[in-house]
Amino acid sequence: MSYKRSSMMQERMQQNRQTILQSARELIASGGIKDAQIQAIAERAGVSSGLVYRYFDNKSQVLIEVLSAAILHEIQILNQIAASELSAKQKLHKAVKTFLKRALNSPQLSYSLMFEPVDAVLEHERFRSKQLIKQSINEILAEGKISREFEFEDLNTASLCVVGAMTFAVIEPLNPSRGVKFDQSYKDYFVTQIADFCVNAVQRQSNT
Incomplete structure (x- = not known):
């Protein structure tokens, strides 16, 4: 009992x-x-x-757990894409596009968790979250280099650039202070442009 x-x-x-x-x-x-x-x-x-x-113990601990749970879910989605049967180029395009679409579908939450001013403890957790995202992108880029779909000098640097594009490119559209609402057609156009940019940045160039 x-x-x-x-x-x-x-x-x-x-x-x-x-x-x-x-x-x-x-x-x-x-x-x-x-x-x-x-x-x-x-x-x-x-x-x-x-x-x-x-x-x-305090508000920061609550927020860290909210951020950790949110980013864990995003990492699971990215890892599923990385483990799929798509080509590396398709995986990278889908990973970037999916991450950005999900961010734009919850603009205030995404902006707050990624960009709103916070204390040093939560900022450290943000950094750790970006490292986890980078690990997923690393896997896709490494596969693409082996398959000769991608061409870059350094894997870590290439991953950092892709993650930078994924996270910071959405500051402007997510910023609630702008008070701008984007329709679905613009969201689709916006995320496709960024995904195309990331793929083109690492895509192996033909010799012709």
Whole structure:
């Protein structure tokens, strides 16, 4: 009986934790990191601020977990593309396009997690996230070099350039302060242009 109570308690604690993280994510998605204060997170989750502090030391820890969960999901998608049967060129184009499309479909959340001013602890987590994205791109570029679809001097540098294009090219369209809404046709055009740019940057040039 005590084991059952303990199991139920663990499940309840896990549910509380996930509710708090989901509430933080929703607040960021609607108004940015500035709106994801502990009191606001607690109110949205339907719990007390004290309960939030039972699971997290501070706001930064909450935000780090939200960012980590979000980037882990994106990495899983990129890794699925990298492991697919497509050619390396097709993989790179699809990886860039998919990442950017997903960012543009959740503009406030994406902007906040990638670009909104934050403290040094969360900024370090952002850097770690970009390293994980780079690992996925590394795999695709390395495959393309072996298959002679791609041509570049240094794998690490090429990956950094692609990740830079993937992440920083969307600052302007994502920035909520511009108050601009993009329709689907523009989003498709925009992400295709960036994906084409990344592929063309590493694509092996013919000798003709």
